[in-house]
Amino acid sequence: MNPLTGVAGLLGRPYKSIRLEWSSDLRLLRVRTAVKPIQCYSLALMSELQRVLSDVTDNPGLVRHFVLTSDVPKVFNFGGDLALFVLLVRARDIDSLRLYGQRCVDLVWWMENAANLGVHTTVLSQGDTLGGGLESVLPFHKIIFERSAQAGFPEVLFNLFPGMGAWEFTLRRAGFAVANEMILSGRLYGAEELHYRRVIDVVVDDGQGELAIEQVVRDVEPRHRGVMAALRAQRLAAPVRYETLMAIVDQWAEAALTLTDRDLRLMERLARAQARKAGGADEGAVEEIKRMELENAWGERRTGFDRRDRVLDDRRTRT
Amino acid sequence: MLPFFAELVSATDEDRRAFENHPVVVAAVGDGMSAERYRKLLLELYHVVWHFNPVCAAASSRLGDEFTAVRMFLYEHMQEEAGHESWVMNDLEAVGVTPQATREHAPSAHTLALNGYNYWAADRRHPCSVLGMLYTLEVIASVYGGPFASAIRESLLLEGDRGVSFIDSHASLDAQHMAELRQILNQVHGDAARAAVLESVRLNFHHFTRIIEAV
Numbered sequence A: 001m002n003p004l005t006g007v008a009g010l011l012g013r014p015y016k017s018i019r020l021e022w023s024s025d026l027r028l029l030r031v032r033t034a035v036k037p038i039q040c041y042s043l044a045l046m047s048e049l050q051r052v053l054s055d056v057t058d059n060p061g062l063v064r065h066f067v068l069t070s071d072v073p074k075v076f077n078f079g080g081d082l083a084l085f086v087l088l089v090r091a092r093d094i095d096s097l098r099l100y101g102q103r104c105v106d107l108v109w110w111m112e113n114a115a116n117l118g119v120h121t122t123v124l125s126q127g128d129t130l131g132g133g134l135e136s137v138l139p140f141h142k143i144i145f146e147r148s149a150q151a152g153f154p155e156v157l158f159n160l161f162p163g164m165g166a167w168e169f170t171l172r173r174a175g176f177a178v179a180n181e182m183i184l185s186g187r188l189y190g191a192e193e194l195h196y197r198r199v200i201d202v203v204v205d206d207g208q209g210e211l212a213i214e215q216v217v218r219d220v221e222p223r224h225r226g227v228m229a230a231l232r233a234q235r236l237a238a239p240v241r242y243e244t245l246m247a248i249v250d251q252w253a254e255a256a257l258t259l260t261d262r263d264l265r266l267m268e269r270l271a272r273a274q275a276r277k278a279g280g281a282d283e284g285a286v287e288e289i290k291r292m293e294l295e296n297a298w299g300e301r302r303t304g305f306d307r308r309d310r311v312l313d314d315r316r317t318r319t
Numbered sequence B: 001m002l003p004f005f006a007e008l009v010s011a012t013d014e015d016r017r018a019f020e021n022h023p024v025v026v027a028a029v030g031d032g033m034s035a036e037r038y039r040k041l042l043l044e045l046y047h048v049v050w051h052f053n054p055v056c057a058a059a060s061s062r063l064g065d066e067f068t069a070v071r072m073f074l075y076e077h078m079q080e081e082a083g084h085e086s087w088v089m090n091d092l093e094a095v096g097v098t099p100q101a102t103r104e105h106a107p108s109a110h111t112l113a114l115n116g117y118n119y120w121a122a123d124r125r126h127p128c129s130v131l132g133m134l135y136t137l138e139v140i141a142s143v144y145g146g147p148f149a150s151a152i153r154e155s156l157l158l159e160g161d162r163g164v165s166f167i168d169s170h171a172s173l174d175a176q177h178m179a180e181l182r183q184i185l186n187q188v189h190g191d192a193a194r195a196a197v198l199e200s201v202r203l204n205f206h207h208f209t210r211i212i213e214a215v
Helices: A003-011 A043-058 A082-090 A094-112 A132-137 A154-158 A166-174 A176-185 A191-196 A209-237 A242-256 A261-278 A285-318 B004-011 B013-021 B023-031 B035-062 B065-081 B085-094 B099-104 B109-125 B127-155 B165-185 B191-214
Strands: A018-023 A028-033 A065-070 A075-077 A120-125 A128-130 A142-146 A150-152 A188-190 A202-204
Touching: A003 A018, A003 A043, A018 A043, A028 A043, A043 A094, A043 B013, A065 A075, A065 A209, A075 A132, A082 A094, A082 A242, A082 A261, A082 B004, A082 B013, A082 B127, A082 B165, A094 A132, A094 A242, A094 B004, A120 A209, A128 A132, A128 A285, A132 A150, A132 A166, A142 A191, A142 A209, A150 A191, A154 A176, A154 A261, A154 A285, A166 A176, A166 A242, A188 A191, A188 A285, A191 A202, A202 A209, A261 A285, A261 B023, A261 B127, B004 B013, B004 B165, B004 B191, B013 B023, B013 B127, B013 B191, B023 B127, B023 B191, B035 B065, B035 B085, B035 B109, B035 B127, B035 B165, B035 B191, B065 B127, B065 B165, B085 B099, B085 B165, B109 B127, B109 B191, B127 B165, B127 B191
Parallel strands: A028 A065, A065 A120, A075 A128, A120 A142, A128 A150, A142 A202
Antiparallel strands: A018 A028, A150 A188
16 A cells, blocks of 8 residues: 555545544644534534545554544534434434434444554543543543543433443543442543543643644554554454443443433523523533532432431331 | 434534524624514514424425424424414514514515525425424524523513513523424434435524624
């Protein structure tokens, strides 16, 4: 294969939601994402990413480093396309929900197997990384967060769970307790907290992310073959199975169909907050999630009072 | 093979997102709109809703027996939607527009284009194209209607359903309609019928976006 033809083919396609950059000295392919107006995993973004990844697969040896970043200031990715979810849930369309999940899994599965193609993967988050956005970074070999970036799995707040790799990849990176805590709490974590829990690899000051990417690539490059071999072995030592990922997608799709109107309204609240931020407002989905967390906490406290009242009532009844 | 509904969702996702992405829609769903613009939007919506059942009737009268299930679906749907233009009229009255002014309002070119296309498609393209109109309007109502109604309520300080009853109630009503629409779309067979539905979804999203943009 002529590498020039390969590069031209790789970079020559027209894309709407992504921008590609190529560094020939390092054979580094950089993908920058920008989905308008809301930076989420829309069907179009996933199709375009899948196209790029297929091109990399079809040109073995061409790409040695794959880097993913966001072109949207302060947002890496908000995760699933909430408006599409609302549509599919209201239409009770389990086929499309499964198909959406499968597309997500196909992307993380490529990342999981990147070392088999001789590709080292690095991702940089400089802002909000929510739900599917966080799931999508977890299979990367090196995860870099700038200090002000925040991440979490808010799905439980509207009675769902992250179903496209969150369990498997968080378990492997950080262990059972952390996966449990993150997925079941729905809370958001700062970059330092994620680093402390071993969910991410590197935290740098805001504005230093680009330097950190360069550092990672320059570190790996001279030892590329050895690193790739080691990472292939790492995946064998702690494997993630495609069948398990897809079985969880099935559970996720079934759970999505049990969402009530109230749950969907909460999802719509988040979508509306995302739209507000896209329209230039200071506050967006992260602030809305924090409000939901607070409301949940107050709900629990109220429930706690209720429980205590019931216990008192029981005691009164017994005496 | 994917059911037709799933294929339709996927094939028209860009059209849905083009509507969702429009700055006016983003701003309306996020922050609502001024009373003046909301009145203009409802006045246009009145004419869309008024023509909804006549378009369905035109389509159902042209459906052959191979599409009996679609015809029966349209009959039921028309019954449910009958008189809903008066809900829009009530909302208009709540924000200061008399019923007479509503009736006398001349729809914009975009509204005429939307209604005109739907009659033409039912008559000349394929009567199943009406399902594309239903899909688009129900996606807009059930996915964006709820947040938009909340935003309008907050921005215009409206109480309860006053002034937003049509949009808010259709956000919930159309949830059930979406499930029924999926079932009937999955029963639409034949390349011509399916192509007509796809085209209709694209055109309806396009014209509806223009209507909102112009207010």
